[in-house]
Amino acid sequence: MTENQQFEVIIIGGSYAGLSAAMSLGRSMRKVLILDNNLPCNRQTPYSHNFITQDGIPPAKIAAQAKEQVLRYPTITFVSDTAISGTKTNGSFLIATRSGKEYYSAKLIFATGIKDQLPDIPGFADCWGISVIHCPYCHGYEFKGQRTGIFADVAKAFHLATLVNNLTSDLTLIIPEGASIDTVQAEKLTRNGIKILQKEIKAVVHVNGQLSEIVFIDDHRIPLDALYAAIPFIQSSKIPENLGCALTESGHLDIDEFHRTNTDGIFACGDNTSPMRSVANAVYSGNFTGAIVNKLLSDESF
Ligand SMILES: Cc1cc2nc3c(=O)[nH]c(=O)nc-3n(C[C@H](O)[C@H](O)[C@H](O)COP(=O)(O)OP(=O)(O)OC[C@H]3O[C@@H](n4cnc5c(N)ncnc54)[C@H](O)[C@@H]3O)c2cc1C
Structure with missing residues (x-):
């Protein structure tokens, strides 16, 4: 393992929730990797509404501005790639990607969103x-x-x-x-x-x-x-479930009030955890989760 592969936190999903979590962590000087394959659920919508300061703005523009601001923090690395598997070994998580890379971290945050299951109706x-x-x-x-x-x-x-x-x-x-x-x-x-x-x-x-x-x-x-x-959805990533994270009856990742899943060291935020589906909510929940993960890392090393 090289230094470039080892992070304190890996965030899988670099859209609104993931970038927001990264900002809390970057501002706390945490070494963070964001892995993202650029398939946010709102990508076909021309304009995003109901988020103050960003009302009526194309979704990709909001995400691009967020990414630009987050990447000003030097401890944050953003990699365009797909996480394909996760394993826990000796207290560390190993995430493998589609391009064949492997990354390690002490904590994981899933901000992977959900996939709407569109009915097979023409149009x-x-x-x-x-x-x-x-x-x-x-x-x-x-x-x-x-x-x-x-x-x-x-x-x-x-x-x-x-x-x-x-x-x-x-x-x-x-x-x-x-x-x-x-x-x-x-x-x-x-x-x-x-x-x-x-x-x-x-x-x-x-x-x-x-x-x-x-x-x-x-x-x-x-x-x-x-x-x-109102159509069904599935989790965008199976990795949390493969790592033992439970789902709720509605199919969201089951988290507590600190956004901890039931698997030690794994957190989740954004659409994959909540029926209140909005950019504002994803930003809030990412921001909060980043702060919680930072607090945990701080407590562990203090
Ligand atoms: C059609 C539509 C229109 C909407 N319009 C609005 C609106 O106008 N206003 C509003 O407030 N909300 C709107 N929403 C809701 C809003 O888009 C979501 O609440 C928000 O995008 C959730 O953010 P998120 O970061 O949790 O997930 P997403 O934005 O869906 O992002 C998840 C990210 O994780 C990445 N990812 C997933 N799995 C992996 C993996 N294995 N490896 C790497 N990357 C991965 C994806 O590529 C994606 O970039 C809309 C939703 C939809 C479906």
């Missing part, structure tokens, strides 16, 4: 993050007053309907065929003038990602400007 992926959206706080304001759909299971569709109802009076829920809605929920939806369709979507019609119509399996069509979609 859906093209519109993802543009007019097929995941969150009213991120993109709802831009579609206020417009023809809006919600595509989700009943519980998530109802939850989203309560939020989106404030943004538009033209709202249609598209829920699975055969799913039952309880009578109280159905009554509230009707009272708010929300339409319900229980049909399978065949295609999303769009121009350059801007949705114009939803086509159903029976060829019924409805015009829409925006579609909220």
Whole structure:
């Protein structure tokens, strides 16, 4: 092992959460390696919203500015590569990468995010993050007053309907065929003038990602400007689970209030740990995790 391979902390994932953790650690003079393969979940979205100082800015621009600021701290190294495996040996973690490199550290932070499992519906992926959206706080304001759909299971569709109802009076829920809605929920939806369709979507019609119509399996069509979609996800990296980190029922990495996973020395932050999916939350949780890891390293050597 050379000096270039040994770090106090390796952060896997160098987007908002990872860079934020790195800044706390860099400002504490910790020797940190960030490994990142540049696939943040919001990469197709033209503008990011709801983060003060960065509202309406392209996501990649926010990340580039963050990276530039983080790399001013000389103890931080950023490597564009994919972490492919992790092992724990003699109190040290070994991370191997796709390009064949090996790096070691005392602590690991996973800021690896999640992968949305887009349904195999023609047009859906093209519109993802543009007019097929995941969150009213991120993109709802831009579609206020417009023809809006919600595509989700009943519980998530109802939850989203309560939020989106404030943004538009033209709202249609598209829920699975055969799913039952309880009578109280159905009554509230009707009272708010929300339409319900229980049909399978065949295609999303769009121009350059801007949705114009939803086509159903029976060829019924409805015009829409925006579609909220609550879709499944998986962890972007399997390495935490392979190192023994537990997941919650929702599929997030299970962490305590100090962002410790159940595996000693391994921490996690950002989307991979939280259903509150936003750049601001990722930045906060990375910042906090970096401080916690620094405190632990400080205590261990004091
Ligand atoms: C379509 C869409 C639009 C959104 N719009 C907004 C918005 O307008 N406003 C807002 O506040 N939030 C928005 N969000 C949410 C926001 O993008 C996320 O909350 C945020 O990106 C989470 O940051 P993160 O660092 O945890 O994960 P990510 O940003 O997803 O980054 C994870 C990083 O880890 C890297 N990585 C993963 N595995 C490995 C590995 N094995 N080796 C190396 N690198 C790895 C990835 O390449 C990536 O760079 C949006 C989300 C989506 C999906």
